[in-house]
Structure formats: C-alpha cells, structure tokens
Amino acid sequence: MEKAMMQAWGIPLLGCIPDRPFLGCPALVDLEHLFKTKLISGNSDENRSRHYTISDINLVTTSLKRFLTNIRNRKPARTLYIVHVTRDDLILGFLGEYQRRQKRPTEPKFEAALLVCGSETYKLSEEVEAMIHDNDGDGPSIMMVEGTTHAAMTRIHNFTPKLNIDDTGRVVVAVDHYEPYIDFDLLLQRTRQ
Numbered sequence: 001m002e003k004a005m006m007q008a009w010g011i012p013l014l015g016c017i018p019d020r021p022f023l024g025c026p027a028l029v030d031l032e033h034l035f036k037t038k039l040i041s042g043n044s045d046e047n048r049s050r051h052y053t054i055s056d057i058n059l060v061t062t063s064l065k066r067f068l069t070n071i072r073n074r075k076p077a078r079t080l081y082i083v084h085v086t087r088d089d090l091i092l093g094f095l096g097e098y099q100r101r102q103k104r105p106t107e108p109k110f111e112a113a114l115l116v117c118g119s120e121t122y123k124l125s126e127e128v129e130a131m132i133h134d135n136d137g138d139g140p141s142i143m144m145v146e147g148t149t150h151a152a153m154t155r156i157h158n159f160t161p162k163l164n165i166d167d168t169g170r171v172v173v174a175v176d177h178y179e180p181y182i183d184f185d186l187l188l189q190r191t192r193q
Helices: 002-009 028-035 065-073 090-102 124-132 149-158 168-179 184-193
Strands: 039-041 057-059 080-084 113-118 141-146
Touching: 002 028, 028 141, 028 149, 039 124, 080 090, 080 149, 090 113, 090 124, 113 149, 124 184
Parallel strands: 057 080, 080 113, 113 141
Antiparallel strands: 039 141
C-alpha cells in the first residue's frame, strides 16, 4: 500500500490503523446529544460516560418476570434497555432492581441504563415519574426519548459516535490504539515542509 500510494500520488503512508469496535460504541452522553435530551436519573459524569456496545442494547417487550430474570442472570451488568413509556411494570422493575443491588454490595455494580420511549400521546405516568425523581438524580441512569422504540433502536444503530475530549475513557483507548500504528517522525517531517 505504501509503495502504491507513493507511485500513484506521491503521498507517503503515515499509518495503517486496524478497527477497534469500542471506539464506535455510544456513551450515554452521546445518546443525550443524539436524542437532544438529558438523563433524568443517574446523571453523574461517571454514568454519562458509560459506553454500550450494540450487542448490549436490548429492546424489552417481555413480561416483568422475564425482564427481571434477564437483568439479574442473563444479561451483562452493563446493558442498555429500551422500553415503551406505557410499560410501567418494566420501569418499576428496573428501579426496584437498582435498589435491590444497592442493598447487596457483593453483587456486580449496577451499570444498566434505561431508555424510555414515548410521545405527546404516550407520556410517563405521574406516579412513575415521581418515583424516578425521588432519587434526586442519583438513581439508575434513565433517559426519556421522543418517538417509538423502533425509531430509537434505528437511530442508535445508525449513529456513529465522534471522538471528543470530554470522553476521557474513549480518548485514552484511542490514543493507546492509534499511537503504535502512526509514524510520527515522518508525520512531523512532512508537516514542516
């Protein structure tokens, strides 16, 4: 590739970087920007910078019993669940599981997040909203999103997060990943000319 680029265009190859899937994983802060909203609970910087792979995003349409079985035993601790706003049972189950884990420090840290989809027609019930806000923003990560669950899943799937200086976790991974593959001496030499 280096020889072909030099012969065809007179351009040196400065680096060849393999893919690193983590760099394309959205963090909750990325989803806040994508959906133009904010976390209504669990909005600490640590939570907002938590990344979720596409395989860690689950649309929940099952019963409460199956949802709790999945969140406790089958899914990774860091899973982003997407539910419709009319599923009070699942939202309350999510809140309950967070509280249960808070009382049991020997269990894995609760890193799950909940994306609740709704519209002008379908809104969060006042009772559930009060329970979410009872945590003073310090509960599990919950975000309200306009639109259907299908639309939210599609937008997340089509979204490519951008590298930004505030996402220190991704910046460190990017630097560690890219640095060995770039000829910085050649780069500096070419930019001085």
